[in-house]
Each structure stands twice: as structure tokens, then as C-alpha cells.
Amino acid sequence: MTRVIAGVDVGGTNTKVVLTTPDLEVIDRVDLPTPAHAGGAAIVTAAVGAVTGLLVRHRASLTGVGVGAAGVVDAATGTVLVTGNSFTGWAGYGVTRAVNDALGVPATLDNDVNAFLLGEIATGAVAGESDVLGMTLGTGVGGAFVLGGRLFAGPRGAAGEIGHVPGFGDALCTCGQVGHLETIAGARGIADRYAERSGRRLSARDVAVAARAGDTDAAAVFQVAGWGLARAALLTAGILDVTTIVIGGGIARSWDLLEPAITAAIAAEPPVSGATIRLAQSTLGSDAVALGAASQVRALVLEAEPA
Numbered sequence: 001m002t003r004v005i006a007g008v009d010v011g012g013t014n015t016k017v018v019l020t021t022p023d024l025e026v027i028d029r030v031d032l033p034t035p036a037h038a039g040g041a042a043i044v045t046a047a048v049g050a051v052t053g054l055l056v057r058h059r060a061s062l063t064g065v066g067v068g069a070a071g072v073v074d075a076a077t078g079t080v081l082v083t084g085n086s087f088t089g090w091a092g093y094g095v096t097r098a099v100n101d102a103l104g105v106p107a108t109l110d111n112d113v114n115a116f117l118l119g120e121i122a123t124g125a126v127a128g129e130s131d132v133l134g135m136t137l138g139t140g141v142g143g144a145f146v147l148g149g150r151l152f153a154g155p156r157g158a159a160g161e162i163g164h165v166p167g168f169g170d171a172l173c174t175c176g177q178v179g180h181l182e183t184i185a186g187a188r189g190i191a192d193r194y195a196e197r198s199g200r201r202l203s204a205r206d207v208a209v210a211a212r213a214g215d216t217d218a219a220a221v222f223q224v225a226g227w228g229l230a231r232a233a234l235l236t237a238g239i240l241d242v243t244t245i246v247i248g249g250g251i252a253r254s255w256d257l258l259e260p261a262i263t264a265a266i267a268a269e270p271p272v273s274g275a276t277i278r279l280a281q282s283t284l285g286s287d288a289v290a291l292g293a294a295s296q297v298r299a300l301v302l303e304a305e306p307a
Contacts, residue, residue: 001060002061003021003022003061004020004058004062005019005020005022005062005065005297006062006294007020007066007295008047008293009289010112011034013034014033015032015033015043015047016290017030017031017032017047017050018290019058020294022298024291024298027054027060028054028057030050030054032046036086036087037087041098043090048103052103063105063106064107064298064300065106066115066295067095067107067110068109068115068289069090069110070084070112071087071111072111073109075110075114077094078094078108079095079096079109080093080095095109106297106304108297110151110292112289113134113136113142114134115292115296116136116142116292117132117134118146119284119288119293120282120283120284120292121146121295122291122295123284124284125246125282126246130146130147130149131147131148131241132244133160133162133242133245134146134247135232135246135247135249137185137248138187138251139186139188140182140188141163142249145159145160145240145242147242163181165232165235168183171183171184171189181231184224185228185229187203189225191203191207194207198217205250207221207222212256212257219257223260223261225261226261226265227262229279230263233277237277238271241275243273243276244277246280246282247281
């Protein structure tokens with residue numbers, strides 16, 4: 001039987017499961033609704049059912065399951081610690097133990113932004129890079145670091161939280177503080193900034209449509225977002241000498257609106273090191289988190305195998 005790895009991306013609305021070869025080539029994938037308010041057992045049961053269905057379809061032998069989940073997680077114990085209000089009974093749930101009990105294979109858990117970055121390094125836009133900042137532009141702005149080829153969480157697990165760095169205006173952030181990058185580059189922030197300028201309330205997606213149709217207020221909002229992302233890249237280059245950044249998430253699909261402002265801002269104030277900053281758009285799209293989770297459990301399985 002073919003040996004395969006499963007990667008799972010648990011979101012507040014949908015769960016994505018991918019089945020891959022040991023080289024992380026996608027064999028098949030399935031999307032299903034997340035029973036987010038039914039509790040941790042229901043969430044894992046739904047994901048395990050999807051994995052099992054793919055295994056039967058492909059007559060494959062499973063070697064491990066990696067899970068990426070929104071929120072704060074304890075990767076060492078495989079437990080979800082903190083979630084948003086889109087979940088009920090997920091915080092405190094032992095994910096890897098439940099997956100192992102159900103499927104009898106090794107399992108890993110990490111947060112979705114870490115998994116996104118690992119996916120892009122394993123087989124995406126920054127494949128093979130050892131020092132990268134990953135940023136996801138969704139409702140908010142998430143971040144993660146890989147330094148020296150390993151995830152770097154910092155002593156309190158907050159490394160890479162670039163979305164909550166101040167200095168980007170005076171708008172109130174969802175975290176309760178003021179002027180964070182998220183307030184200009186996340187979907188909620190883009191919608192808010194457009195409403196302030198135009199007096200009209202649109203979703204971030206519709207603001208992008210308006211910008212492409214010639215709406216100057218919408219174009220200005222994306223220009224500010226691009227400026228903010230450039231500042232984040234320059235801060236990272238100046239503090240850590242990391243000059244490779246990969247950006248994903250729904251807002252990154254408006255790369256045509258963001259990239260000119262990013263490029264102009266970096267050209268105006270390049271890093272003092274003289275290094276070239278590389279900003280890459282995600283190439284894995286909605287598969288990134290699941291593939292990154294699969295890459296984590298692959299590493300665990302390989303470490304456990306005899307030389």
C-alpha cells in the first residue's frame with residue numbers, strides 16, 4: 001500500500017484535509033464544514049472521518065497526521081490553549097492525543113500561521129529558505145518566524161506577532177491597543193479605513209473591486225496597507241537581518257493593489273545592510289496550512305525512524 005501523510009487545517013468555518021506523498025505532493029484533498037460549536041471531540045471526529053475516507057479511496061497506509069489550528073496552541077502537548085469566539089469547547093482540548101487514539105499514528109499540532117509558513121518553506125513560494133517571516137492577511141494579520149531552519153516562537157511564544165506591532169496610525173486595534181499593523185492591513189482594518197474615507201461600508205474584497213474600478217479612496221486604502229507591509233519588512237530586516245517574507249491570506253489575493261506600494265516604500269528606505277528584501281506571495285493558497293502541518297508530522301516520523 002502507498003504510504004501517505006495527512007495534513008489538516010482547522011478553521012472556524014471550514015476544515016481542509018490533504019493527503020500527500022512522503023515528498024508532500026498532494027494526492028487528494030477534501031473540504032468540510034467545521035463543527036466549531038460542537039466541541040473538540042466533534043471537530044477532531046469530523047477531520048478524522050475525512051482522513052479515513054481519503055485513505056479508503058486511495059487504498060493508502062497512513063504514517064502521520066499534522067494539524068494546524070487557529071488560535072494559541074501548545075505544540076509540545078498537542079493542546080489548544082486559546083481560541084476566538086468562533087469555537088466552543090476547542091480550547092483545552094488535547095488534539096494530538098485524540099488523533100493518535102483514533103488513527104494509531106503520530107500526530108502534531110501547531111497554530112495555523114506557523115503551519116502556513118512551514119508549508120511555504122517546504123514546497124511553496126520560499127522553498128528551501130532558512131530565515132523567513134511569514135505573514136497571513138485575513139481578518140487580522142498573523143505572523144511567524146523560521147530562523148536557522150526552525151520555527152522561532154520566542155521565550156513567551158509571541159515572536160512573529162507583526163500584526164500587533166504599533167506605529168501604524170492611531171486606529172483602535174481588535175486587541176484593544178492603538179495603531180497596530182492589523183488596523184491598516186487586515187480585512188477588518190481595510191474595511192474600516194475605507195469607511196472612514198468614503199463614508200461607505202464595504203467588505204475588504206469589495207474595496208479591492210472598487211480600487212480596480214478607479215475608486216481613489218479604495219486605492220488609497222490599499223496603498224496604505226502596502227506601505228504598512230513594507231514597514232513590517234523593513235523592521236524585520238533591521239532587527240533580525242531577515243529579508244525574505246512570504247505573505248498569504250485572503251488580502252494577499254489583492255497583490256496587484258499591494259505590491260506597487262510595497263515596492264515603492266522599500267525603494268525609498270532600503271535596509272541599511274544593503275540587502276535586497278524579497279516579498280513573495282504565497283503559491284500554495286488554501287493548501288498552505290495543511291501542507292505545513294503535514295511537513296511537521298513528516299519531520300517527526302523521519303526522526304523516529306532508525307537510520
